Amino acid sequence: MPSPFATGSTNRFGRSSFGGGVSATNSNTRVILHGKVPANVPAVRSNTSTTVNLGLNSERSRGMMIARLRKQGIQDERVLDAMMAVPRHLFVDEGLASRAYEDAALPIGYSQTISQPWVVARMVSAMCENRVPVKVLEVGAGCGYQSAVLAQFIKEVHAVERIRGLYDMARDRLRSLKLIARVRLTFGDGMAGLPGVAPFDGIIVAAAGIKIPQALLEQLAIGGRLIAPEGSTAQRLILIERTGATTWRREELESVRFVPLKPGTQL
Numbered sequence: 001m002p003s004p005f006a007t008g009s010t011n012r013f014g015r016s017s018f019g020g021g022v023s024a025t026n027s028n029t030r031v032i033l034h035g036k037v038p039a040n041v042p043a044v045r046s047n048t049s050t051t052v053n054l055g056l057n058s059e060r061s062r063g064m065m066i067a068r069l070r071k072q073g074i075q076d077e078r079v080l081d082a083m084m085a086v087p088r089h090l091f092v093d094e095g096l097a098s099r100a101y102e103d104a105a106l107p108i109g110y111s112q113t114i115s116q117p118w119v120v121a122r123m124v125s126a127m128c129e130n131r132v133p134v135k136v137l138e139v140g141a142g143c144g145y146q147s148a149v150l151a152q153f154i155k156e157v158h159a160v161e162r163i164r165g166l167y168d169m170a171r172d173r174l175r176s177l178k179l180i181a182r183v184r185l186t187f188g189d190g191m192a193g194l195p196g197v198a199p200f201d202g203i204i205v206a207a208a209g210i211k212i213p214q215a216l217l218e219q220l221a222i223g224g225r226l227i228a229p230e231g232s233t234a235q236r237l238i239l240i241e242r243t244g245a246t247t248w249r250r251e252e253l254e255s256v257r258f259v260p261l262k263p264g265t266q267l
């Protein structure tokens with residue numbers, strides 16, 4: 001049986017150029033319903049070729065991002081440490097690097113986005129609350145940022161991406177950060193999960209479907225947790241814990257806005 005672990009052979013860590021913006025329905029972001037805090041949907045920006053060298057400043061910017069996440073209620077030190085360690089600016093286009101530590105989703109090409117830092121922190125924290133997951137699955141790797149965060153403290157991270165160009169981008173970025181051995185990336189339709197690798201202690205779905213795929217619920221270990229956005233225009237984060245062989249407990253969390261979960265693959 002072929003290995004489910006994609007290895008790849010090229011090393012083209014470099015920045016692709018993609019213009020385009022991100023719309024309110026395409027942002028992997030939190031939705032604030034009562035207008036107190038802006039939803040942080042970034043303004044559309046044209047692509048620029050300006051080189052933004054964050055250099056040493058990136059550490060300070062990350063520190064500010066972590067302080068903000070704490071204020072927003074994120075408490076899990078494993079998650080905060082992991083997000084402090086991962087250089088988010090290396091996962092976005094050079095023209096957007098200076099905005100990488102804002103609390104905003106940003107375009108990564110192919111009409112997809114890198115999730116808002118708060119959304120990443122919230123999902124990972126909820127999945128890991130009161131447990132130490134050893135094997136997790138991420139559906140929708142995108143540019144690989146959340147996989148890199150998970151790989152900081154989770155032993156076995158499996159991530160699936162359905163768009164070939166993004167799969168390549170994630171692989172190259174994870175490789176250049178020496179994380180590719182810890183994140184097993186698969187190009188494919190993550191709605192089917194990875195039956196050959198299951199059960200998972202945790203599953204994070206980074207794109208919104210009308211319903212959470214049953215295959216993913218079945219691939220959760222008993223006691224494991226899955227977190228996913230659910231809905232079409234109105235979406236919510238749903239936290240599911242598998243309580244027994246045929247029982248799952250469901251909890252609805254915040255309103256969010258994610259890119260759609262789609263079947264099949266895109267070359």
Ligand code: SAH
Nearest residue numbers: 114115140142145146162190206207261262
């Ligand atoms: N996890 C990313 C978020 C990427 S956006 C981050 O760290 O920021 C969500 C991603 O889900 C997109 O790249 C999209 O192509 C992918 N996606 C949507 N449906 C999918 C499916 N069925 N299988 C795998 N990936 C999927």
